[in-house]
Amino acid sequence: MINGNRQEQIAALEKVVGALLAGKTHSEAHLTEMVERYRRAAAPDATDEDVAALVRRLTERLSIDVEQGVAIVGEDFKPWLHDKKRQMDWSRWLNFKQWMLNDGRPPRVIDKMDDLTDEILDFAGDPTAAGPWARRGLVIGEVQSGKTSTYLALFNKAVDAGYRLIIVLAGNTESLRQQTQERVDEGLIGRDTSLSVARPGIPAQTRYIGVGALDSRLANAQGMTTVIQDFRTSSLAASNITVGTDSVEPYVFVVKKNKAVLEALTEWLGRQRKVGGKLPLPLLLLDDESDYASVNTREDHNPTTINSGIRGILDLFSRSSYVAFTATPFANIFIDHEVENDLFPRHYIYGLESPSNYVGSQATFGSLEEPSDAILVELDDAEEFTPLGHRVHWNIGEVPESLREAIRTFFVANAVRDLRGQRAPRSMLVNVSRFKRVQSQVFDAVQDEVSTLRNEIEAHAAQYRRGHPNRTLDIVKETFDRRYPDITETWEEVLDVLAAAAADIRVQLFNSDKDRALGEEDEHWDRPQRMIAVGGDVLSRGLTLQGLTVSYFYRRVVASDTLMQMARWFGYRDGYKDICRVWIDKASASDYRHVAESVEELRRDLRLMLRQKLTPEDFGIAVKKHPGALLITAKNKMKAAETRSKTISLAGKRIETTKLSPDKKVISDNWSAFQRLGDAIATSTATRNGTGRWPRWTGVPKRVIADFLSQYQAHPSDAIFSASALSAFARHATAPEFQTWDVVVVNGREQAPEEFAGAKFYPPRRTMDRGADKELRVSGTSSRLAGPTDVRVLLSNDDIKAAVADAGTDGKGKNPPETVFYSRLRRPAMLLYPLLPQDDDGKLPQGVDIDKIIVAVKLAIPGRAGDPKDSRGDVEYVINTVAQRKWFIEIDESETAEEVDD
Numbered sequence: 001m002i003n004g005n006r007q008e009q010i011a012a013l014e015k016v017v018g019a020l021l022a023g024k025t026h027s028e029a030h031l032t033e034m035v036e037r038y039r040r041a042a043a044p045d046a047t048d049e050d051v052a053a054l055v056r057r058l059t060e061r062l063s064i065d066v067e068q069g070v071a072i073v074g075e076d077f078k079p080w081l082h083d084k085k086r087q088m089d090w091s092r093w094l095n096f097k098q099w100m101l102n103d104g105r106p107p108r109v110i111d112k113m114d115d116l117t118d119e120i121l122d123f124a125g126d127p128t129a130a131g132p133w134a135r136r137g138l139v140i141g142e143v144q145s146g147k148t149s150t151y152l153a154l155f156n157k158a159v160d161a162g163y164r165l166i167i168v169l170a171g172n173t174e175s176l177r178q179q180t181q182e183r184v185d186e187g188l189i190g191r192d193t194s195l196s197v198a199r200p201g202i203p204a205q206t207r208y209i210g211v212g213a214l215d216s217r218l219a220n221a222q223g224m225t226t227v228i229q230d231f232r233t234s235s236l237a238a239s240n241i242t243v244g245t246d247s248v249e250p251y252v253f254v255v256k257k258n259k260a261v262l263e264a265l266t267e268w269l270g271r272q273r274k275v276g277g278k279l280p281l282p283l284l285l286l287d288d289e290s291d292y293a294s295v296n297t298r299e300d301h302n303p304t305t306i307n308s309g310i311r312g313i314l315d316l317f318s319r320s321s322y323v324a325f326t327a328t329p330f331a332n333i334f335i336d337h338e339v340e341n342d343l344f345p346r347h348y349i350y351g352l353e354s355p356s357n358y359v360g361s362q363a364t365f366g367s368l369e370e371p372s373d374a375i376l377v378e379l380d381d382a383e384e385f386t387p388l389g390h391r392v393h394w395n396i397g398e399v400p401e402s403l404r405e406a407i408r409t410f411f412v413a414n415a416v417r418d419l420r421g422q423r424a425p426r427s428m429l430v431n432v433s434r435f436k437r438v439q440s441q442v443f444d445a446v447q448d449e450v451s452t453l454r455n456e457i458e459a460h461a462a463q464y465r466r467g468h469p470n471r472t473l474d475i476v477k478e479t480f481d482r483r484y485p486d487i488t489e490t491w492e493e494v495l496d497v498l499a500a501a502a503a504d505i506r507v508q509l510f511n512s513d514k515d516r517a518l519g520e521e522d523e524h525w526d527r528p529q530r531m532i533a534v535g536g537d538v539l540s541r542g543l544t545l546q547g548l549t550v551s552y553f554y555r556r557v558v559a560s561d562t563l564m565q566m567a568r569w570f571g572y573r574d575g576y577k578d579i580c581r582v583w584i585d586k587a588s589a590s591d592y593r594h595v596a597e598s599v600e601e602l603r604r605d606l607r608l609m610l611r612q613k614l615t616p617e618d619f620g621i622a623v624k625k626h627p628g629a630l631l632i633t634a635k636n637k638m639k640a641a642e643t644r645s646k647t648i649s650l651a652g653k654r655i656e657t658t659k660l661s662p663d664k665k666v667i668s669d670n671w672s673a674f675q676r677l678g679d680a681i682a683t684s685t686a687t688r689n690g691t692g693r694w695p696r697w698t699g700v701p702k703r704v705i706a707d708f709l710s711q712y713q714a715h716p717s718d719a720i721f722s723a724s725a726l727s728a729f730a731r732h733a734t735a736p737e738f739q740t741w742d743v744v745v746v747n748g749r750e751q752a753p754e755e756f757a758g759a760k761f762y763p764p765r766r767t768m769d770r771g772a773d774k775e776l777r778v779s780g781t782s783s784r785l786a787g788p789t790d791v792r793v794l795l796s797n798d799d800i801k802a803a804v805a806d807a808g809t810d811g812k813g814k815n816p817p818e819t820v821f822y823s824r825l826r827r828p829a830m831l832l833y834p835l836l837p838q839d840d841d842g843k844l845p846q847g848v849d850i851d852k853i854i855v856a857v858k859l860a861i862p863g864r865a866g867d868p869k870d871s872r873g874d875v876e877y878v879i880n881t882v883a884q885r886k887w888f889i890e891i892d893e894s895e896t897a898e899e900v901d902d
Contacts, residue, residue, distance in 0.1 A: 007421045009043035010050055014058065016042055018104055021062055028059055053420075057575065065108045066355040069116045070607050073123060073348045074615050080129070081122040081161075092156040092211075095218055096187060099211045100149070109355045116352065117153045123348040124154075124321040127162035127282035131318040138290070138345030138616075140603075141352040142360050143327040143564055144544065144571035148180065150352065151286055151325060152187035156211075158284050159188075159221070159250045163321075165243065167253045167265075167285045167313065172293050173515045174230065174256065176543050180288065181227045181254040186210030189252060190219030193226035224253045231255050233264050243272045243281060257293045262309035269316050278318040285314060289565075290324030290343075291331040300339050311341055328564050328599070337617050349616045351606045359577060360570045361596035365589055367817075377402075377483070379554055379583045386432040386442070388556040394433075396441045399449060403430070403552055406583050407449050407532070408479040410550040411457070413579045414530055415494045415501040416487065417549075422575055426547035428532040429568055431539060432554045436511045443509040443534040450532065454502045461499045465492075487578055504528070510535035510543075540566040549576060552583045557591075564595055587771045590658075601653075601819070608864060650729070651863025651873030652822045657856045659715040660768070660776040666713050670855045673711035674834065678756040680704045681743060688759065693747055694793055695759040698827075700741045705830060706731035712857060715775040726859065729875040730828075737862065738872060742794055742829040754834065754853070761834070763853050768837040776837065776854070790831055791821045791860050799824040825862040832857060 017034050032055050039046060046054075093114075100110055125135045141147040155166055166188070170180035185193050190212020195205040212219030222241065225231050231253055243251055255261050273279055287294055287310065296307040303311070314320045324332055324345060335344040354360060366372030384397040410428040417426060430446055433439050456472040464473045476498075480491050506528040515538055533545055536555075540562065551569040569582050609619055661667065684704055686697040709727035733739070745756050748764030755761075771777045792800055803821045833856040837844060861873045 006043075006045045006050070007423065010046055010054060010421060011423075013038060013042040013046065014054055015102075015104070017054075018058060018062070019102060021058070021107075028055070031055060031058055031062070060357075060574070062107060065106075066112045067353040068112060069119070069350055069352045070603075070610050071119060071123065071348055071350040072606065072609050072614060072616055072619055074346055074617075077123065077347065079122055080126040081118060084126070084128075084161075085118075088160055090157070090160050091215075092160045092188075092218055093153070095211050095215050096153060096156040099187075099214050100153075102214070105149075106355065106357075113150060113153050116350075117150065117157055120154055120323070120350055121157050121161060123350065124158070124284065124323060125282075125319075127158070127164075127284075127319065129319070131280070132278070133319055134314060134317075135321045135347045136324075136343060136345050137322065137348040137350065138324045138326070138329060138332055139350045139352060140329045140606075141325065141327050142354045142358065142570065143567055145327070145352070145354045145358050145360065146572070147288070147325050147327070147352070148183050149187070151288070151323070152183065154323075155184075155188045155284070155286075162282060163250065163284045164247055164281045165251045165253075165279075165283045165317075167255065167283065169257050169285070169287045169290075169294070169310070170254050171289045172257045173512075173538055173543070175510065175515050175538065176289075177230060177254060177256045178227055179544060181225060184252060184254050185223070185227065188250075189221045189223045190216070191223070193223045194228050196223065196226055220249045222249055222251045224251055225255060230258070230261055231265050231268070232261060243279070247281075257306045259305045259309065262306065262313070266309065266312050266316070269313065273316065279316055280318055283314070283317040283320040285310070285320065285322050287322065287324045287343075288326075290326045291328050292326075294324070294343060295331045295335060296342060300336065300342070303342075307343070310343065315341065329602070333620050335620075337620050344620065345616050347616070349606065349619055351603055355572075357572060357574055358570075359573050359580070361564075361567070361592055363577075364567075364569065364582060365592050365596065367593060367597065371593065373589075375580055375582055376589060377406075377581050377583045379552070379585045382432065382554040382585070386438060386554060388554070390433065390435075390438065392435045392437055394435070394438050396438065396445060399445050402583055403446070404449060405479055405483075406430075406550055406552045406581070407446065407453060408476050409483050409581055410532065411453060411498065411502050411505070412476065412480050412484065412494060413549045413576070413581075414505065415498045416484070416489050416579050417547075417576055418497050418501045419489050419493055420575060424547050425527070425529045425531070426549050426576075427530075427545040428550040428552070429539065429545055429548060430532060430534045430552045431536060431566065431568075432552070434536040434555070436513060436536075439509060439511055439534060439536055443507060446532060446534055447507045450505060450507055454505065457502055458499050461495060465495055483581060484579060501530075505530045505532065507532045507534060510538045512538060514538075539568060543568070544571070547576075549573075549580050550583075551581070553588065554583075554585060555588070563588075563591060564599070567592065586769065587777060590777065594658075597817075600817075604817075647874050649863075649870070649873045650859070650861040650875055651870050652819055653861060653873070654819055654822075654858065655720055655726070655861070656858035657714045657718060657721050658778050659718040659771065660778075660854055660856060661713060661715045662770070662774065662776050667852050667854055670712055671834075671852050673708055674756070674832065674853075674855045676711070677704065677708040677743075677832075678758075680707065681757040686740075686743070686757075688757075695745045695747070695756065695761055696793065697743045697757065698740070700743050702730050702733060702739055702741060705741045705743075705828075708830075712855070714857075717771075717775055721857070725875050733872070735872040737827050740827055742827060744790075744793060744829065744831045746790070746831055746833045748836075756832075756834075763834045763836045765838055766833075766835045767839065768835075768854075769839065778835075778856070789818075790858070791818055791825070791829070794829050794860070795821060795824055822860055822862060823864045825860060828862060829860040830857065831860065 013035065016038050017031070020034060021031065035051055035055055035058070039051060043050070097110060097114065101107065120137070120139060123135070123137055125133060139147070141150070158166070168180060168184060170177040181193065185191060186209055188211065190208055190210055192207040192209050195207050208216045208219055224241070253265065255265060269279065293306045294310055296303040298304055314322055322343060324343065326332060332343070332345060335342055337344040337346055364375050379402050381400040381402050385400045385403070386394070386396060406428070414426060430442060432442060453472070456470070457476070460468070460470045460473060464470045477491055480494060508526070508528065508531055510533055527546070533539060539545070545568050548569055548571065553566070555566065557563040557566065569580065573580050606619065681697055681700055681704060684701055686700045689696045689698055706727045709723055709730055712723055714721040714723065745759070745761045746764060748762045750762050753760040753762055766778055768776045768778055795803070800821065803824045804816055806820060806823070834853045835856055837854050863870050863873050
């Protein structure tokens with residue numbers, strides 16, 4: 001086991017060699033040589049095993065890379081930074097860059113950050129340009145991907161360039177605001193603002209941190225808020241600071257999206273104006289989590305308080321730049337671009353790329369085409385504990401074994417990280433309810449489990465190590481063997497440090513009551529170094545749980561942006577990714593894959609539109625026609641009326657039924673519709689193609705397809721597969737290539753054959769289970785009808801090669817997404833999946849008492865996704881109040897941030 005002194009030596013050696021090699025290309029041999037050169041001086045007690053592990057860590061970290069982002073800009077954009085860059089003093093940026101390198105950030109990532117923040121600053125506008133001007137932009141990142149570091153880099157460059165007032169809208173909770181203020185203190189202000197204001201018995205102090213500790217001469221920014229205090233009426237009354245137009249130092253505000261806070265800030269800024277005029281200082285207003293609360297959900301003449309407050313602040317300045325940051329941007333793009341002073345990103349939309357070490361949806365869940373469960377643990381016993389549909393007065397049941405196992409795993413993970421010499425904070429997440437009353441019960445239950453387990457370990461671990469039996473430690477060992485079979489640390493090593501590793505684990509409850517107390521009592525959020533965080537929605541927006549290693553998640557969330565934001569387990573897990581685990585049910589894991597696909601399609605659309613030289617307004621049109629947008633956000637963000645029509649585009653999209661009805665009559669009726677379709681194809685002019693593994697017909701008249709779709713019934717919760725909308729689309733299509741369709745029947749293994757349009761086929765067997773709405777879901781790891789190669793049967797080899805080349809994955813070892821092949825289709829296609837359902841044991845799924853074939857359907861529509869000028873695949877959906885209740889979730893985004901949890 002590594003002792004503390006040796007840990008410190010190795011950490012010092014890693015810092016020295018990392019700093020020397022930062023920003024330089026190197027071979028592993030050269031890196032090893034550098035480690036050995038400084039080993040005697042920096043880490044004399046390090047063993048050869050320590051050095052080998054250090055070389056592996058440095059090799060991994062120094063090779064981390066990130067692709068450049070992609071942006072589309074308005075037609076009026078005029079680049080300015082390139083011509084002025086050499087004349088500027090970039091002292092703040094260079095200091096920030098060095099601080100990041102000293103902190104161990106990958107050099108290549110810092111270099112790319114330099115490039116992308118130059119681009120964003122260029123788009124944001126020249127602060128020295130004569131006014132008036134106002135710019136609106138949007139930056140899209142990933143959840144927990146380091147957006148804060150990016151905008152801190154942007155702030156330092158913006159101040160160097162001439163921006164003198166920085167406002168950060170840091171979410172809607174005080175805990176998130178404090179977290180953001182701490183980061184701004186480190187990365188821009190350079191001082192610990194929690195010490196800068198005198199309190200009873202505590203005099204004001206100056207302590208340089210972060211960039212200020214590196215160069216205190218640059219720690220001269222005027223912090224107008226502190227870690228323990230937001231901007232409020234008392235701040236307004238006490239502040240006698242006057243913003244000078246010729247100030248050389250920036251003024252920095254980190255505030256909540258809160259009615260009282262924004263009103264106080266607006267009033268204070270209003271006092272700085274000359275009579276009847278506007279503030280001449282160039283303002284950079286950064287809106288973090290910009291899809292939350294900032295978007296107007298009312299009529300344009302009567303905007304919401306937060307939206308109106310943001311517009312009002314921007315309107316006080318003659319020169320302003322609004323930069324929205326979010327990982328779930330659909331709501332921002334739904335803003336009406338024709339409302340001149342609203343927050344639609346009319347001037348630019350920038351899509352950030354994540355570094356290669358980012359653990360996001362792809363790394364956690366895999367994709368629909370290539371699912372993965374390396375990190376996942378199936379959660380199937382939590383329904384009695386906290387049912388998915390429970391209400392505020394629910395009393396929790398017995399703690400499920402899955403939660404006990406997750407807690408044991410967190411204990412073990414702490415021991416493993418200690419053995420690896422990792423001293424950084426680590427945490428566990430428990431999110432199973434949105435209600436404060438239920439969360440409190442869960443908190444008590446988790447605390448009891450933690451206390452019991454810790455006491456057993458402390459009392460018996462040493463004796464157990466010497467051979468004395470103990471059932472609790474037997475179970476902990478079973479957990480270690482089951483969850484970490486492939487790690488290099490042994491059970492004996494873990495047992496040696498288990499008691500010490502568990503000693504400081506604390507359970508904390510996070511909800512709106514706790515968050516409100518932070519704001520009202522000037523408290524600092526207490527973050528234990530080893531923490532199990534129990535909570536709900538307060539944990540779901542921007543809050544970083546440091547070193548999150550184990551997550552326990554059992555929630556049903558319809559709005560996809562909310563679902564993605566709840567994934568606090570996304571982020572960077574260097575050195576411990578192999579021990580991260582997420583307990584989650586199969587339905588939620590499937591939902592994450594589907595949401596991630598919608599967001600990734602959005603990014604692909606952005607890249608396509610860049611090549612087509614389209615603008616943010618074009619992008620807004622494309623997103624509003626995106627099928628995934630139906631479920632991506634809360635209905636009030638889309639300003640849904642009681643009954644309305646919505647045009648979406650199916651061009652280049654995959655539309656398939658992954659939610660099927662278990663109802664006996666629906667199953668029987670769909671089978672009858674399938675047989676009638678076969679009869680209609682057999683008597684039409686359609687042509688049977690070849691004798692391939694799947695029967696296929698070309699030239700099927702569109703009316704035949706429309707008739708089938710009008711008869712077919714998907715599950716009511718399947719938002720996209722609307723029979724009436726799709727049937728009308730097929731029947732009334734006017735484009736020449738949409739007059740006939742291809743039809744394919746997907747075959748399974750040879751068994752008792754069935755017949756369709758004169759051809760034999762063998763129904764595929766598919767494992768199915770029940771979802772939250774009692775629907776049948778195609779299960780397994782992918783929750784997909786079949787694999788990513790289905791549509792290829794409709795293409796020639798030349799078309800397949802061309803599509804792969806278009807996707808840019810040819811020869812790179814990556815499988816392109818299925819939708820890249822859709823642009824090569826000659827006509828629309830309908831793939832039919834006549835499935836024989838079974839559960840994991842090969843029996844009929846629970847609740848299915850009919851042995852008829854269950855028919856599932858996939859539609860593949862030709863075209864390129866994201867092309868707003870291609871209307872061939874447009875479909876009109878009528879969204880009434882019934883559909884809204886099924887498809888959208890009502891989210892109460894309180895403007896005071898005081899009732900986040902019910």
